[in-house]
Amino acid sequence: MKKRMIILFKILISTVILFNLTGCWNANELNTLPIVVGIGIDKAPSDEEVQVVAQIIKPQELQGSLGSSDGGGEAYWNLTSTGETIFDAIREMTHESSGRLYTAHNQIIVIGNKIASEGVQKYLDFFMRAHETRPNTLIVISSNTSTEILDTKPELTRIPAESITRLSEAQEIQSHSKKVTFQDFTNYLMSKTTSPVAPLITSLKDKETSTLKIEGMAIFKGDQMVGQLDESESRGLLWVTGDIKTGALVVPYKNEVVTLEIINAKRKITPKIQGDNIYIHVEIKEEGKIVEQTSKENLATLQDFEELKKVQNEAIKSEILSALNKAQELNTDIFGFGEEIHKKYKEEWKEISSNWDKIFPSIEVEIEIQSSIDSTGKISHPAVPQSLE
Amino acid sequence: MFNYLKKIIHYKKAITKHTNNLDDEKDQGVSLTSHLDENLNMLKNILGNSNDIIIKLLNIGNNHDYKGALVYIDGLVDKTMLYESIMRPLQNEMSCSKDCSNLTVLDRINERLLSSTNIDNVSKIKLLIDNILTGNTVLLLDGSNQALAIPLQKWEKRSIEQPVTESVVRGPHQGFTETISTNITLLRRIIKNPDLRMESYTIGDQTNTNVCIVYMKDIVNPKLITEINTRLDRIKTDAILESGYIEAFIEDAPYSIFATVGNCEKPDKVASKILEGRAAIFVDGSPFVLTVPLLFIENFQSTEDYYSRPYFSSMTRLLRFVSYFITILSPGIYVALTTYHQELIPTQLLFTMAAGQYGIPFPSAIETLIMLIIFDILREAGIRLPKPVGSAVSIVGALVLGESAVSAGLISPFMVIIVALTAISSFVISSQTDSAAILRYFFLLLAGLFGAFGLIMGFLFILVYLASLRSFGTPYLLPISPLSMSGMKDTFIRAPIWAMLKRPKTIGKYNLNRQTESYMKPTENNRNINDE
Amino acid sequence: MNIKEGKINNSQLMFLVASFMLGTSTFIHFMDTIAFHDSWLAILTAFVICIPFVLCYSALAKRFQGKDLIQINDIIYGSFLGKIISILYIVYFFLLLSLNLKGLGDFYVGYVMPETPKPVFIIIFALVCAYTVGHGLEPMARISHLTVTYAIFVITGTFLLLYSEVDFTNFLPIFELPIKDFIQSVHIVAAIPFCEVMVFLMVMPSLNNFGEVNKYMLLGFALGALCLLVISVRDTSVLGTSSFISNNAAYQTVRIIEIGEFFTRIEIVVAMGITICLFIKICVLYYITLASIAQLLKLKSYKTLIIPIGGIAIIIAFIAYDSIVSHNYSAKNYHVFYTIPYQFIIPPVSLLIAKLRRLPKRKGRELI
Incomplete structure (x- = not known):
């Protein structure tokens, strides 16, 4: 019993000393x-x-x-x-x-x-x-x-x-x-x-x-x-890096404009090496919907949708191209094409990476866009008098 | 050499023990004489002049042939019964021819006259005293060196009520009382099985308290009973006032803050524990029945879990675990976060907390400590007070200390929330309130000194400590560690009753099967019941 | 506490092994600076390579049932050579104990509480370990499955929470590494977290059943290796290239988690996981150091050794290596070679000799 008391006393004393020594270092x-x-x-x-x-x-x-x-x-x-x-x-x-x-x-x-x-x-x-x-x-x-x-x-x-x-x-x-x-x-x-x-x-x-x-x-x-x-060039970059979430895409159509909302976008980048040439194939799948149109015409027809898709493709492509031109002009691989090549061609990579500054400005980029238009919103026709034909 | 010395010491001890035993026997050995006056004098010497000890001299037989005396304690004896079944027959109906010797008179009284059961023949003075003290009425007869002990106990006792500590919504509402015989009866009413066995003890030199071990013979581990026997035998104390005394003497870990002996107030709970292979210890004078071995997990189980549907029971079970962790850890975590690891608080919350903390004069560790102490004071004040005053205390506590301290800028509003949460959670696991209160300060101290590191170390320490504890040979953390998969059915969740086929692995290992058949699908007839 | 008093069962052994290996998870990160995004491959290869060695350890324990490493050495190599080998082993155990203690201090000073002096962490940690070891093998074996469960919970949980950040193309191109670097990193993984389970030759004698020791040893080993693999995959796929300059990628990875504005900054759960796994590891190392010294000196109990050995281990943890750079350098270049005889040479040789000489011989029921 006495021994226990001594041990308890020792523990007590060390705890008190511990109090004095500690407790301030990280405390805020x-x-x-x-x-x-x-x-x-x-x-x-x-x-x-x-x-x-x-x-x-x-x-x-x-x-x-x-x-x-x-x-x-x-x-x-x-x-x-x-x-x-x-x-x-x-x-x-x-x-x-x-x-x-x-x-x-x-x-x-x-x-x-x-x-x-x-x-x-x-x-x-x-x-x-x-x-x-x-x-x-x-x-x-x-x-x-x-x-x-x-x-x-x-x-x-x-x-x-x-x-x-x-x-x-x-x-x-x-x-x-x-x-x-x-x-x-x-x-x-x-x-x-x-x-x-x-x-x-x-x-x-x-x-x-x-x-x-x-x-x-x-x-x-x-x-x-x-x-x-700038803004549209930035979006061009985001198309390729796959960071597009949503956004408005204003496209000209039949002398008027149609505004499309981007709902969904995916991208796939496939590098290709053929001999000395390096190709980058960028494939973009986009899905949009009509959110606004200025024309009074009914665009909810199959032909118009086909046409709109094409215009949409062009609009996306032009955004990408503007970004690409800027990047190649400044010789900056903001798209990460180099890394894509690295991931696929590890043998050739050593040589390519050391010459990347020479290769990038002249690299050929194929852009393939498959877009679709999903819906026309709450209405199908614009709110103009409809003729019953 | 030391061994030699040890041997000598042991030998000496053994001798003194032996002589002590002899003395005991000598005490008990004083026999009654055949003179009534001598016997009564002896009794008076031992019992003294207490005015509740009644010695009633009477002449026995319709001819008043024999002198006798009734000795009993006023208040422990049923007076009507005494008159109806003893005094009257003795004085009026006894007819005895003179040739009967005094010795046989006593036997005849026993056999023919007295209608009471359980009458003992006593010839030793110590036994006689014991009988008087436990409330028996003793009949002494002149010329006989024996006496009759007639059980006619009746005293004021509390009726069977709903227990305060464990009230339930669904399930039996009756609780144990202070009388051991009533308590055992309550248990017998539930388990009607010849295997329900009891072993009686009298412990306490002064109080001579009845203690009774109750167990199921074919389920319990016989070694457990031997162990309890040896531990109870070891008790050499003067008084057992409550089962807590017994608990303190037979505990595995006397220094532990965690109880290793369970207690409960409800017959159905004790029955379920006995049926799992545990043993119960009833102590006279206490409505709290001890059960051993106790597992840590039992603190999180409640009888009502088994009476309601398993989903809800499982949810409440999990809630109890969460509450337990909240109640022991939340002050510590709060202090660790606000003084050491502000990095871990989500930014917006940190802004709010910093705003709440602005202008508070105490470091948050001290602030927490103060609030916890105040909470404990309030709780202690509330428990002992009569109910109307108790509510006043809680109003004062809530209003003055909560509201005013915050508006006076002494305590941050977050602190009040933390302490309130801690307090409420601590009541969820009522049987661990005591250890949780201590652990809370322990973790607060560690968090104040070392932040999260202190908390983790404290937690590991407690975990290792719990893992090393045993209660009557059973690992304390049982279904969790060592892991027992069948035990998991009744740990964090409560499986349906029909799915719990086995008793707890270690406790009920002598008779593991609780039930053989699981839930039966409704018969084909089921569809047709309502058809006709 | 007698040396072999506590008994553990097979599943406890399994969890102890897994927990022991998980304890190392923070210390092998320097391997990433060699193997880069191929470290998962290195872990996988090392796992395959180590299987026979782990089986060899358990076979040894099974052959000499109830005999620990020190006794096995005595039986196989005779009392003189056996004693020398045993002493070398004890030094190795002791070194592991100190280095792991130091690793814990480094982790806390580096990531959790940078202004607090390292000795505080090491001393308090060692005190709790000493308390645990004082209770023998049982308590740590009994909580080991909790630590493993917690670790698995944290690993899978963080992986799910980080799902949006995971980019498996970070592993491309596969096997870009020069073969020399690959071998080096495989060796590091094999020597530091994997074949350190050799120390369980001191624990396995406490098993209550040797029947399935191979199976459970291997299961534990596989569980530990799988967790390490998942951690490595998670870190590389989330952090990408920046994981290779990070000193503790696991911690950095979890700091990224941000679900909504509120469910964020939960790296403390990782710190906790690292601490408790390391706790098991250090307790096991502490126990085996004590047990082997006690066995060597033929002590009945190791209790008297707890404080002195702990004290020396703490002091060595203070003074070992003057910087994290020298620690990593020596781990990379010396330690892995230093461990070769203990892990890869002596146990197989012992097993071979035992087979050739048909050891252990039996005298009655006793193994001699």
Whole structure:
């Protein structure tokens, strides 16, 4: 019994000592934790250093329902600091913020135009290493500086970073751009041939209001931004990469226009090597429906549908071709054709991959489109007087 | 050398034990004399002058030939019966010729006069005392060195009521009472089988409490009964006031926070346990009957599970497991998440939580600790209080501590939700409320110190501990670990009764088959029943 | 606790083996930096190659029923050479114990709680292991099926949740690897998670029935290997090329899960799976280290050894390797060769000698 008491006493003492020694390392109280929801990277004015903007939420301002507490201040705080490297700059922020920045809830990384043109890999290295970075963090490229983007006060949410996230996730509705996550971007950077793309975002400023807009996508060569795709070119890219979800397709038909909604799209890429020539066969299967027509004519006939399909094919093809032309012009394999060849022809790959820059601009792409039109919506005829024939 | 010393010590111990036994025998050995006065003096010496001890001198026989005395304890004896069946026959109807010796008179009284059953002949003074104390009426006769012990017990007792701890909607509503004979009768009423066996004990030097082991002879593991016997024999204590005393003495793991001896208040539950091969220990004075061995899983089973349809029973069974985990882990998880792993909280939720936490002066570990302690105080206050006051306590607790603390900015609203959830869940598994309360603090401590790592380590520790526990030789976590597939039918789900063909593997291994035939399909006749 | 007091049954052995192998899942990821997207092929090949060796271990245990590795060594190689081999084995067991403890600390510091010092994790973990080992083999054998069930649940669950991210073309082109690299990666898989089950030669004597030991040993081995294979397939198909630069692809993969806005950030379930499988593994290693030392020194019980051996193991875990780079380098280049005699040479040779010399001889009912 006495022995047990001694053992218990020892355990007690060690527990007390444990209390003193531990319990502080990783502990952070929620109410003192600066939660970062967005990070922007820019060149510092001095051009030598990098400038980092961190968007920190103010939870006390978030309390209460949205919009009701308009009298209060902003729900976020943009903290800017410069440093030689990203990490340096982020740690410099402790001079101004009330604690170590918590970036595990960072939703978006906005890369300034200058940085993108210079090469992003060295700036993203920190984020890849940091255990806090989530692979789902989105990457967007600013057409100007990232500070400008993160400073734009959104209308529907209270935090800019959140609105950018929503915005880039909403791109799949029109398929004029797509969201690119950190994970995707890492994979792009690791590929020998595929060129990275990322949505391009601009801030449209009026006198009083300013809104954010995603317009097309930025194209990279290696890790440097070399150009951009406009909206229809972006969709051309998405047709080939298979990222089309839905979207509107306006096609001319009999001097009027018909608007088709993309319901479903699939793609198949088959590379072919014949002798020295490399062909890429892109096959796209699309399904659409008529959502709007300007003509007064009844288009719900078999012939019209056949004709419409052809026009639709042409419209899709022209979008793809415009993207392809841009890509070949800039010599950037944004479609991942190189990887497709790699997957099929592993023997030839070594030689092809080393010459890819020479091969890609002149690569022949066959585009085959099989589209169909599914329905005409709630009505079949337009609402015009019908003649009984 | 040490062995030698040990041997000597053992030898000495054995000798003292032996002499102790001799003393016992000597005590018991004092016999009654054939003089009534001497006997009564002896009794008075032992029993003292307590005013509830009644010594009634009377002359026996219609000629008042014999002097005798009735000794009993006031309040333990049925007075009408005493008068009707003892005093009157003794004083009026006894006719005895003078040639009868005093010895045979007693026998004749026993055989002819007294209508009561179970009358014992007692000749030792200690037995006599025991009989008086248990409520028997003792008849002493002058000139006889024997006495008659007549059972005429009757005392105030609680009637059979619905138990407070385990009330059911469907199923028998009666519960055990404080009287062991009533309790055993209740059980007998359910199991009408000659194999239902009982072994009686008297434990407690001062209280002389009746303890009874009940089991089914052809189902139970005989070694289990031997083990219980040895453990009960080992008990050397002065008082057994409740079955909890017995539990404390025969437990496998006396330091454990988990009970390894079960208790329940309902005859049908005890019957089902006995029929699975367990043994029950009835203790006089307690409506709580002990059952051994106890499995951890039994805390999650309720009698009503078996009386309602299997789907709903299975659902409630799963709910109980979920509640158990919620009640022991949720404060810990909350603290781990808010102080160490904010990364794991979904972003929008984190914003809301951060907003709720804004301005709270305590770290969340301390906040949780305070709230848990307050909850435990409220609960303890509520249990002991009379019902009308109890509701007042809960109003004060809910309003003052919940509402005001949040609006005063002392406690975050999330904390109140967590504590309320913990509290409600803890009542779902009523038999594990005690261990859960301790585990909750244990996990809170670990989470406050080491976050998720602490929680995982604590969980593993508890798991290993449970896996190493045994209750009367049966692994405590039984159907789960070691895994028993047939036991799984009655663990996380409750299979239909007809599908549970076997008794629990380890407990009922001597007679595994519960039923041979499973559910029979309706006969062809079934369709035609309503035809005519 | 007598050395061989606790008895386990065949299915417990099976789950112990599977759990033991799953415990290694985090540590073999450096193999991906060699095999890239062909690592599933390496795992499959290694599995096939290792089957005869696993059968050889169980055959050895079955032949010398109730005798552990140390006793077998004594019987086969005589008391002098046998003792030397046994000591070498004990060093090997001990090293495995320390390295796995270190691996646990690395995992927690690297991914879960980066600011906490590593010793905290190692010491607390070792304490719980010591407590478990103090209860003998039974408790860990009894919870092993729970850990395996949990692991399988997590693996299949995450696979289903990640279904939309899975891209099986990430495996193309199949077998792009130079044959030399392929052999190296097969060797790593064979030596580190697979044939480490050799240590069960110290556990198998506690079986209560040797009849089907081959079958259950193989089943456990196959179960563990299958889980590792599925993990590897999941990681590569979800992460693609970036899994090859990740230090812990399994963890990174699960971080991707995002169903709606709420069902996300559930990587802790993987951390938990890794911890509990590693717990079983370290407990088994701890147990066999203690049991073999006790057997070598002819102690009745190993209880007195728990604290000293644990303490030394913890300290070695602190000081072994100054960086994760040197750890991976040595695992890749030295450790796999260091284990060759223990896993691939001595057990088959023992079995061969036993067959040739018709060991074990029987004296009455005792094996000698």
